[in-house]
Amino acid sequence: MLMSEESRSLGPAAVVAFSVFVYFALRATYNVFFHPLSNVPGPYTWSASRLPFIISLLNGTIVHEFQQLHRKYGPVIRIAPDEVTFAGAEAWTDILQPREQFLKDPVWWAKQPGNPDSIINAINPEIHARMRKTLAPAFTLRALRAQEPILHQYVNLLVEKLTQLASDASSSNETTEFDIAPWFNYITFDIFGDLGFGESFNCLQNSRYHPWIALLFNSVKAASFVAAARFYPLVEFLLLKIIPPSLKKMQRDHYQQIVDKVERRLNYELERPDIMSHVIAIDDKRGFSRDEINATFMVLTTAGSETTATVLGGTLNYLVSYPDKLHILSNEIRQRFSTFEDITLDVLFSLPYLNAVINEGLRLCPPIPWVLPRKVPASGATVCGTWIPGGTPVSIQQYTLNRDPSYFSSATSFLPERWLPDENSNQDSPFYNDHRDAVQPFSVGPRSCLGEHLARAELRLVLAKLVWKFNFSAPKGKVLEWEQLRTFLLVEKRPILVRMKPRQDL
Numbered sequence: 152m153l154m155s156e157e158s159r160s161l162g163p164a165a166v167v168a169f170s171v172f173v174y175f176a177l178r179a180t181y182n183v184f185f186h187p188l189s190n191v192p193g194p195y196t197w198s199a200s201r202l203p204f205i206i207s208l209l210n211g212t213i214v215h216e217f218q219q220l221h222r223k224y225g226p227v228i229r230i231a232p233d234e235v236t237f238a239g240a241e242a243w244t245d246i247l248q249p250r251e252q253f254l255k256d257p258v259w260w261a262k263q264p265g266n267p268d269s270i271i272n273a274i275n276p277e278i279h280a281r282m283r284k285t286l287a288p289a290f291t292l293r294a295l296r297a298q299e300p301i302l303h304q305y306v307n308l309l310v311e312k313l314t315q316l317a318s319d320a321s322s323s324n325e326t327t328e329f330d331i332a333p334w335f336n337y338i339t340f341d342i343f344g345d346l347g348f349g350e351s352f353n354c355l356q357n358s359r360y361h362p363w364i365a366l367l368f369n370s371v372k373a374a375s376f377v378a379a380a381r382f383y384p385l386v387e388f389l390l391l392k393i394i395p396p397s398l399k400k401m402q403r404d405h406y407q408q409i410v411d412k413v414e415r416r417l418n419y420e421l422e423r424p425d426i427m428s429h430v431i432a433i434d435d436k437r438g439f440s441r442d443e444i445n446a447t448f449m450v451l452t453t454a455g456s457e458t459t460a461t462v463l464g465g466t467l468n469y470l471v472s473y474p475d476k477l478h479i480l481s482n483e484i485r486q487r488f489s490t491f492e493d494i495t496l497d498v499l500f501s502l503p504y505l506n507a508v509i510n511e512g513l514r515l516c517p518p519i520p521w522v523l524p525r526k527v528p529a530s531g532a533t534v535c536g537t538w539i540p541g542g543t544p545v546s547i548q549q550y551t552l553n554r555d556p557s558y559f560s561s562a563t564s565f566l567p568e569r570w571l572p573d574e575n576s577n578q579d580s581p582f583y584n585d586h587r588d589a590v591q592p593f594s595v596g597p598r599s600c601l602g603e604h605l606a607r608a609e610l611r612l613v614l615a616k617l618v619w620k621f622n623f624s625a626p627k628g629k630v631l632e633w634e635q636l637r638t639f640l641l642v643e644k645r646p647i648l649v650r651m652k653p654r655q656d657l
């Protein structure tokens with residue numbers, strides 16, 4: 152039979168398409184049934200190809216999809232042909248505190264060629280240790296004591312601005328309903344600006360975002376896309392080629408603003424109890440090179456601000472949704488301090504309910520919902536009882552872990568009581584069997600958060616001073632559901648609406 156013109160020209164294309172199909176089908180079959188990770192549970196589609204992972208990463212739904220997969224397949228799941236994630240408490244020790252360090256996975260952490268290392272993305276353990284040793288003294292409790300007046304200065308400004316906003320609204324008979332989310336960003340970025348560079352971003356003063364910060368939010372989202380592209384080197388190569396020059400310039404200018412801030416700070420003669428003073432105190436051979444300072448302070452501006460702002464927003468959102476808990480907290484704060492000026496970090500440190508509220512906020516709203524992948528050392532390792540071959544990227548799902556009913560009673564409810572000192576020793580308490588150690592919002596081990604004391608201090612001061620000064624409540628039907636927020640490495644920003652009235656009884 153004679154072949155038609157059309158089918159003859161289709162011939163080679165069909166052969167190519169068929170070959171590609173066969174190649175991918177064989178690869179998927181190998182991945183699912185014969186790969187060294189084939190014994191790890193997980194859905195076939197995710198084990199066969201990286202695509203479902205990429206799609207959910209780009210959609211911002213990855214944390215929620217992992218949660219569903221963990222509920223179905225257990226605490227150890229295969230989430231790509233060559234990658235495993237964990238939602239078991241032992242993962243904190245097995246991955247982050249083993250005898251031989253699991254290094255950060257370059258897919259997520261590698262710097263662009265030619266760029267300097269920063270404390271957060273340095274993969275080489277010696278380089279990282281040098282930086283951490285230099286920076287650590289800036290984050291001790293002693294350092295925090297010296298920084299306390301700076302924190303009060305900004306929290307007082309926040310309270311002043313919100314008081315003004317509430318009184319403007321009530322005098323013009325407008326609703327006293329506010330989106331409080333940006334205000335938490337204003338204060339945390341202003342504090343970091345002051346402690347890092349000796350100059351505030353002036354967001355509180357101007358009641359709006361500094362342009363540098365507005366731009367930053369887009370770049371955090373873009374980082375998910377860059378990570379997705381890195382799984383396909385050709386796509387990454389093409390992506391880097393097609394980035395428009397205007398965007399590259401914007402990126403350079405963004406970085407340059409930090410370089411300029413560092414420059415100005417380094418030229419100060421005055422002694423300040425800030426973070427940079429500890430970096431300056433060490434010479435650049437033992438501490439940071441100038442480029443490393445720039446890169447470190449660039450990432451720290453986000454790591455030290457956006458994280459704390461997320462927890463503040465999440466915790467207040469839960470407090471207004473659980474008015475009985477807000478009432479207990481308000482009583483604790485208002486009874487302990489008869490004047491606003493009496494509020495100090497030392498006293499806040501010992502208030503049981505305030506600290507329980509913060510721990511519960513950190514449990515339900517961890518600003519880093521999944522701890523990004525590390526690579527299993529070449530000799531392989533056992534994680535949560537499962538043998539994982541060397542070189543496999545492994546991560547921890549703290550969002551899933553923190554809401555796991557097998558770890559926590561009423562796991563998805565906001566119940567600060569579970570953190571009160573006696574609840575873990577009282578056999579009649581519903582929280583007696585809670586696994587508090589499973590909650591590690593600041594991570595553990597040699598790469599754990601250096602800023603935990605500072606972050607907790609900010610959380611305590613802001614919540615205590617706000618609750619002392621204002622009566623908060625939830626606007627009917629408009630409370631944000633935390634579970635609906637997407638994640639692009641960090642948690643998506645959405646309005647957090649609250650009603651807020653200055654106390655009348657003062």
Ligand code: HEM
Pocket residue numbers: 270271283343451454455456458459462517518519522523592593594597598599600601602603605606
């Ligand atoms: C509630 C607020 C915060 C939370 C929950 C938090 C959480 C974390 C986590 C989970 C990591 C480890 C990331 C990883 O290894 O994958 C980390 C690292 C880090 N954080 Fe925080 N952070 C917070 C606030 C801060 C603040 C205020 C600062 C300083 C201004 C800070 C400085 C750092 C630094 C320097 C590292 C890198 C440590 C290293 O690699 O040696 N963080 N943080």
